Amino acid sequence: MAQPYFSAEDYSRFLIREFLKKNGFEKAYEAFMEEDTRPKVTMTKNELTKLLGIESLMKRNAKSKAFNTMLDIVCDHLVESKDASPAVAAKKAPSKVSK
Numbered sequence: 001m002a003q004p005y006f007s008a009e010d011y012s013r014f015l016i017r018e019f020l021k022k023n024g025f026e027k028a029y030e031a032f033m034e035e036d037t038r039p040k041v042t043m044t045k046n047e048l049t050k051l052l053g054i055e056s057l058m059k060r061n062a063k064s065k066a067f068n069t070m071l072d073i074v075c076d077h078l079v080e081s082k083d084a085s086p087a088v089a090a091k092k093a094p095s096k097v098s099k
Helices: 008-022 026-035 045-052 055-064 070-084 086-090
Strands: none
Touching: 008 026, 008 045, 008 070, 045 055, 045 070, 055 070
16 A cells, blocks of 8 residues: 655644644634645554654653653654754854843
8 A cells, every 4th residue: 555645744734733732722723724725634643653753752752751742742852852963062053242
């Protein structure tokens, strides 16, 4: 069976919908669904996990229950990766010097 094609925008829309629903932002969720005129795509959380390659992050979170949504898990991972990467640290904006 051929894997359906999803764009990065489809992933983002899924993450936003999940974030809004799980955090109880019902009015925002309803507005998002109403205003989002792009074709609706259906994917499962498991499919998205595999497509993004974040299976290990999801398993780790399942044990710790630190985060409620996939968006939180991904953002936490990005922050951790940034903090652990000397190349990223070197590209930080210089601090402002007070005069």
